[in-house]
Amino acid sequence: MPRSSPPPTSPAETPCATAPVIVWFRDDLRLADNPALSHAVASGRPVLCLFVHDPGHAFARALGGAAQWWLDGALRALRADLVRVGAVLHVARGDAATLVPQLVAQAGAAEIVWNRRYDPVGRETDTAIKAVVKEAGVAAHSFAAGVLHEPWTVRTRTGDAFRVYTAWWRAARAMGEPLPPLPAPAQVPAAPPPAAWAEQCVGIDALGLCPVAPDWAGGLRAAWQPGEARARERLHGFVHDGLAGYGDARDRPDLPATSRLSPDLRFGHVSPRQVWHEAVAAVRGGDGAGEQDLGKFLSELGWRDFAVSLLYAQPELVSGNFRTEFDAMPWRDDTDDLRAWQQGRTGYPIVDAGMRQLWHTGWMHNRVRMIVASFLTKHLLMDWRVGEAWFRDTLVDADIASNVINWQWVAGCGVDAAPYFRVFNPVLQAQKFDPDGAYVRKWVPELAPLPTSCIHTPWTCDPAIRRRVAYPSPIVDLQGGRARALAAWKGLSGA
Numbered sequence: 001m002p003r004s005s006p007p008p009t010s011p012a013e014t015p016c017a018t019a020p021v022i023v024w025f026r027d028d029l030r031l032a033d034n035p036a037l038s039h040a041v042a043s044g045r046p047v048l049c050l051f052v053h054d055p056g057h058a059f060a061r062a063l064g065g066a067a068q069w070w071l072d073g074a075l076r077a078l079r080a081d082l083v084r085v086g087a088v089l090h091v092a093r094g095d096a097a098t099l100v101p102q103l104v105a106q107a108g109a110a111e112i113v114w115n116r117r118y119d120p121v122g123r124e125t126d127t128a129i130k131a132v133v134k135e136a137g138v139a140a141h142s143f144a145a146g147v148l149h150e151p152w153t154v155r156t157r158t159g160d161a162f163r164v165y166t167a168w169w170r171a172a173r174a175m176g177e178p179l180p181p182l183p184a185p186a187q188v189p190a191a192p193p194p195a196a197w198a199e200q201c202v203g204i205d206a207l208g209l210c211p212v213a214p215d216w217a218g219g220l221r222a223a224w225q226p227g228e229a230r231a232r233e234r235l236h237g238f239v240h241d242g243l244a245g246y247g248d249a250r251d252r253p254d255l256p257a258t259s260r261l262s263p264d265l266r267f268g269h270v271s272p273r274q275v276w277h278e279a280v281a282a283v284r285g286g287d288g289a290g291e292q293d294l295g296k297f298l299s300e301l302g303w304r305d306f307a308v309s310l311l312y313a314q315p316e317l318v319s320g321n322f323r324t325e326f327d328a329m330p331w332r333d334d335t336d337d338l339r340a341w342q343q344g345r346t347g348y349p350i351v352d353a354g355m356r357q358l359w360h361t362g363w364m365h366n367r368v369r370m371i372v373a374s375f376l377t378k379h380l381l382m383d384w385r386v387g388e389a390w391f392r393d394t395l396v397d398a399d400i401a402s403n404v405i406n407w408q409w410v411a412g413c414g415v416d417a418a419p420y421f422r423v424f425n426p427v428l429q430a431q432k433f434d435p436d437g438a439y440v441r442k443w444v445p446e447l448a449p450l451p452t453s454c455i456h457t458p459w460t461c462d463p464a465i466r467r468r469v470a471y472p473s474p475i476v477d478l479q480g481g482r483a484r485a486l487a488a489w490k491g492l493s494g495a
């Protein structure tokens with residue numbers, strides 16, 4: 001139902017006060033610090049809460065399997081949270097660019113609101129939808145909710161995007177504290193769903209987001225519970241009990257030393273502003289952690305924004321090398337090596353532990369992500385895009401910007417990246433960051449009986465012990481793999 005006249009500015013002015021406002025949820029599956037939802041409630045209009053599963057969206061790539069599993073739980077949790085405040089979550093499936101304007105028209109809505117996203121396809125879709133609904137006389141407003149600072153606000157003196165993290169972080173810090181978070185609305189006045197929505201709104205079950213045959217999600221279910229309530233608990237627990245010592249221990253995969261908030265941030269169960277302010281309040285309230293731990297944690301949170309801002313400035317980085325000389329890199333194509341890496345059978349315990357942790361839980365410790373990514377792109381000389389695709393399918397926190405920017409960073413072809421010739425040695429890394437082998441023993445249990453002295457180098461064990469352990473020999477020699485990678489890199493012009 002296109003509207004011929006512009007919408008009223010205030011419901012009190014008009015007989016159309018009952019025309020609903022639609023809140024379109026996307027990567028912001030929460031009630032608190034949700035400016036679009038708060039705006040809708042403050043408008044005094046009845047509210048229709050909408051989620052559209054657009055399988056084609058995520059940068060024209062399907063959402064990976066683990067992220068789909070998370071989304072299923074996230075939508076169920078949001079639905080229950082909305083019911084508690086009097087509202088209903090309507091879940092539709094299809095191409096958002098076509099479907100959203102249709103749903104707006106069918107609802108006779110006065111306004112549609114959403115929180116902004118920053119990836120190129122998302123931006124393009126949102127701009128197109130805004131134009132179509134405005135043309136039909138419906139107001140459309142968007143809000144900042146998913147980052148600490150929107151990408152275009154942190155710029156160099158000449159107005160360009162930053163390419164160096166430390167400079168970006170300094171400029172971001174100079175902008176002051178991010179805005180304080182908004183409270184969750186106590187009530188959301190639900191509008192009755194338009195009859196025509198019954199056909200479009202299929203419900204969560206019909207999205208088929210969870211694996212069935214085979215059901216590979218048992219490890220994910222054991223490790224995580226998606227939703228705002230659990231995310232707030234995780235955040236609270238971390239800032240009060242986990243932040244002290246973060247600066248020193250965050251690189252240790254054998255310790256529970258990081259927040260594990262990445263999937264909650266990815267799906268917006270908590271906002272980065274909430275994380276920021278709760279961490280600051282805990283430290284200033286004297287909860288054990290010092291300014292150094294706080295500073296390190298906030299700067300890690302900053303990396304998330306930095307990745308968003310890089311992709312915003314250069315959308316082509318989603319698949320193109322930032323350092324274009326890497327376009328000529330003679331990447332290897334070896335299915336056996338790739339399978340061994342994916343399945344955690346490389347013969348290097350820390351690499352295999354990381355890849356198995358990823359497969360079982362949908363998450364991997366940051367230090368180990370760097371080790372396995374370096375192993376793939378350097379020792380195995382395989383294209384970072386192959387690793388990025390595997391992470392995209394298997395991570396519950398898979399995020400276009402963070403994934404692509406970090407893969408390019410490790411592979412040496414990215415912005416502000418470690419030089420390619422700095423090749424992580426997985427044995428030395430393991431000895432430094434998993435000194436007792438506890439992480440390896442947990443995820444590669446067949447190695448558990450080995451003494452600590454050879455837990456990261458099983459090939460050096462006493463043959464009598466080694467024979468009792470069914471574990472593969474290394475698929476690549478570390479020195480040979482490193483030399484091959486460096487020779488390939490030296491062959492690039494500009495390297």
Ligand code: FAD
Pocket residue numbers: 250258259260261262263265266300301302303304305307364365366367369370373391395397398399400402403404406407410
């Ligand atoms: P904490 O140490 O508690 O940090 C707090 C938050 O800061 C994180 O939840 C995350 O949102 C952010 N953060 C921390 N480090 C980084 C970083 N290097 N880049 C961007 N944000 C960061 N993170 C994702 O969220 N999604 C991805 O798809 C992703 N892919 C990655 C791929 C590779 C190859 C590498 C090396 C890193 C990747 N990361 C990704 C970044 C990082 O590994 C995770 O954000 C972190 O491990 C999440 O654990 P945590 O929540 O306990 O982190």
